[in-house]
Amino acid sequence: xxxxxxxxxxxxxxxxxxxxxxxxxxxxxxxxxxxxxxxxxxxxxxxxxxxxxxxxxxxxxxxxxxxxxxxxxxxxxxxxxxxxxxxxxxxxxxxxxxxxxxxxxxxxxxxxxxxxxxxxxxxxxxxxxxxxxxxxxxxxxxxxxxxxxxxxxxxxxxxxxxxxxxxxxxxxxxxxxxxxxxxxxxxxxxx
Amino acid sequence: xxxxxxxxxxxxxxxxxxxxxxxxxxxxxxxxxxxxxxxxxxxxxxxxxxxxxxxxxxxxxxxxxxxxxxxxxxxxxxxxxxxxxxxxxxxxxxxxxxxxxxxxxxxxxxxxxxxxxxxxxxxxxxxxxxxxxxxxxxxxxxxxxxxxxxxxxxxxxxxxxxxxxxxxxxxxxxxxxxxxxxxxxxxxxxx
Amino acid sequence: xxxxxxxxxxxxxxxxxxxxxxxxxxxxxxxxxxxxxxxxxxxxxxxxxxxxxxxxxxxxxxxxxxxxxxxxxxxxxxxxxxxxxxxxxxxxxxxxxxxxxxxxxxxxxxxxxxxxxxxxxxxxxxxxxxxxxxxxxxxxxxxxxxxxxxxxxxxxxxxxxxxxxxxxxxxxxxxxxxxxxxxxxxxxxxxxxxxxxxxxxxxxxxxxxxxxxxxxxxxxxxxxxxxxxxxxxxxxxxxxxxxxx
Numbered sequence: 001x002x003x004x005x006x007x008x009x010x011x012x013x014x015x016x017x018x019x020x021x022x023x024x025x026x027x028x029x030x031x032x033x034x035x036x037x038x039x040x041x042x043x044x045x046x047x048x049x050x051x052x053x054x055x056x057x058x059x060x061x062x063x064x065x066x067x068x069x070x071x072x073x074x075x076x077x078x079x080x081x082x083x084x085x086x087x088x089x090x091x092x093x094x095x096x097x098x099x100x101x102x103x104x105x106x107x108x109x110x111x112x113x114x115x116x117x118x119x120x121x122x123x124x125x126x127x128x129x130x131x132x133x134x135x136x137x138x139x140x141x142x143x144x145x146x147x148x149x150x151x152x153x154x155x156x157x158x159x160x161x162x163x164x165x166x167x168x169x170x171x172x173x174x175x176x177x178x179x180x181x182x183x184x185x186x187x188x189x190x191x
Numbered sequence: 192x193x194x195x196x197x198x199x200x201x202x203x204x205x206x207x208x209x210x211x212x213x214x215x216x217x218x219x220x221x222x223x224x225x226x227x228x229x230x231x232x233x234x235x236x237x238x239x240x241x242x243x244x245x246x247x248x249x250x251x252x253x254x255x256x257x258x259x260x261x262x263x264x265x266x267x268x269x270x271x272x273x274x275x276x277x278x279x280x281x282x283x284x285x286x287x288x289x290x291x292x293x294x295x296x297x298x299x300x301x302x303x304x305x306x307x308x309x310x311x312x313x314x315x316x317x318x319x320x321x322x323x324x325x326x327x328x329x330x331x332x333x334x335x336x337x338x339x340x341x342x343x344x345x346x347x348x349x350x351x352x353x354x355x356x357x358x359x360x361x362x363x364x365x366x367x368x369x370x371x372x373x374x375x376x377x378x379x380x381x382x
Numbered sequence: 383x384x385x386x387x388x389x390x391x392x393x394x395x396x397x398x399x400x401x402x403x404x405x406x407x408x409x410x411x412x413x414x415x416x417x418x419x420x421x422x423x424x425x426x427x428x429x430x431x432x433x434x435x436x437x438x439x440x441x442x443x444x445x446x447x448x449x450x451x452x453x454x455x456x457x458x459x460x461x462x463x464x465x466x467x468x469x470x471x472x473x474x475x476x477x478x479x480x481x482x483x484x485x486x487x488x489x490x491x492x493x494x495x496x497x498x499x500x501x502x503x504x505x506x507x508x509x510x511x512x513x514x515x516x517x518x519x520x521x522x523x524x525x526x527x528x529x530x531x532x533x534x535x536x537x538x539x540x541x542x543x544x545x546x547x548x549x550x551x552x553x554x555x556x557x558x559x560x561x562x563x564x565x566x567x568x569x570x571x572x573x574x575x576x577x578x579x580x581x582x583x584x585x586x587x588x589x590x591x592x593x594x595x596x597x598x599x600x601x602x603x604x605x606x607x608x609x610x611x612x613x614x615x616x617x618x619x620x621x622x623x624x625x626x627x
Contacts, residue, residue: 005238005240010258012240012241049201050200061508065503068502068504074204075506085493092489110401118301124305151502152499164488164492171484175485206508270519283529336520349529350530
């Protein structure tokens with residue numbers, strides 16, 4: 001049995017997202033081998049009923065987005081598809097930056113975002129993680145549920161992803177020079 | 192999307208055996224078409240991590256027997272793992288509320304709890320029931336085993352029960368109000 | 383006036399708070415303009431007027447609008463009085479606002495893409511599997527006491543409605559009030575200096591008032607009631623009554 005078959009079987013058995021790290025522990029192989037296995041599995045699953053979703057850390061299996069309406073009918077629980085303007089802004093920041101701190105989100109939106117971040121966390125569209133580069137702060141990241149609602153396997157599949165990243169990098173550069181602590185303070189008054 | 196992809200997706204999503212009859216109903220095709228689809232799916236699943244299991248009536252997706260010892264080991268690991276603080280906190284809410292919906296738990300915790308609820312069910316600490324007042328949602332209740340493990344005959348015997356219940360009811364009221372606010376929110380920008 | 387916004391159009395509700403960037407961007411886009419000093423100068427009055435519709439009970443809201451408003455006033459003044467000297471900080475503020483608004487615009491547009499895609503073709507995760515022969519596996523961490531402590535903690539961390547930011551509201555003079563005061567004082571004396579009009583500007587509140595009165599002055603200039611004289615770059619601005627008052 002080869003590695004991609006094993007990965008597929010474990011993901012199927014688990015029925016939840018699983019980290020690459022955990023997979024390499026379970027299968028007792030290097031992270032390079034896992035990456036290779038994931039790539040092969042992705043190729044196998046092209047044009048199948050099942051798709052492989054991924055973010056930086058985890059992977060998961062789901063149904064192909066093409067069958068969305070079929071499963072919506074079969075699904076018992078009602079889906080909440082409404083997003084307010086504030087939610088859309090906040091989600092687009094978190095998605096296209098692939099994770100953002102509250103200070104960053106507040107700065108971009110020019111308002112305090114603590115309530116909207118809580119509401120989106122409760123809906124399971126974003127999740128809070130400790131920032132790897134600074135463990136005193138949190139990073140809000142897109143969840144698999146969010147990617148699922150958007151029908152994408154990863155953030156790279158978002159509309160105009162590459163083009164937008166370039167655009168955002170230019171805009172960030174312009175701001176970087178003038179970004180003052182003062183602005184962060186002004187917009188993040190409530191804790 | 193061809194029929195074998197659809198069958199694969201449905202079986203994957205359901206995770207349980209499904210009758211051929213039910214499949215032909217869901218997909219609105221003849222039983223001959225279903226047979227043909229199953230045969231094609233079988234061929235596709237050769238050399239995959241997932242296998243097609245069947246008897247006269249039902250079919251299901253499963254994992255290959257080769258991996259059964261691995262899954263036994265993983266299952267054991269998972270069951271004997273210490274519960275996380277998040278899991279224990281979720282459990283405390285289910286106990287004091289004597290049954291709570293996922294939305295209610297998520298609202299109190301400020302994060303999405305779906306994977307945690309699954310883990311608690313697997314260990315027999317909580318059980319899922321359909322909500323009598325709204326059959327599209329589930330209520331998670333403490334099991335009898337859990338209550339006896341805690342040495343209480345009912346949740347009312349939990350320490351500080353009355354005061355805590357009051358706070359939980361306040362939280363429920365806020366959740367209801369926020370839902371109402373949300374309905375207004377969508378129409379608040381008058382064009 | 384040509385650029386009056388419909389008072390009902392930007393009604394702000396606390397639950398769906400439209401922030402200053404959102405309001406400013408709608409004003410610019412409504413005029414089908416790009417974000418730059420020129421377009422921002424054009425929408426300054428509309429933006430200031432919008433502040434009067436912001437829920438005054440929420441101090442955070444008003445102050446976040448005021449910060450943006452003060453920068454807009456700078457942009458406006460510069461466009462009306464090209465000789466007006468601006469400090470390095472003020473120039474920076476102007477640049478910063480323009481750039482931040484451009485960045486905000488990118489994300490608002492992305493938000494539109496998200497709206498179009500959200501919920502249209504969904505990837506479904508497998509259903510929760512039916513539990514067969516569940517074994518009861520408790521954990522020694524589960525005790526009556528730990529459960530009580532944990533639920534206390536969870537309930538304590540919930541945001542409390544009554545603790546929403548409702549700090550005492552500072553009085554902010556409305557633009558209409560200010561125009562009225564200004565007109566009255568100008569009727570009395572033909573020439574009045576801007577500094578004289580505002581007294582010494584020290585506190586934040588006084589600064590906001592100065593901003594509002596300055597804007598009111600510009601308003602009157604536009605309506606042809608006043609004419610503004612600034613003899614030298616660093617000198618005080620002299621407001622003078624025109625004959626058609």
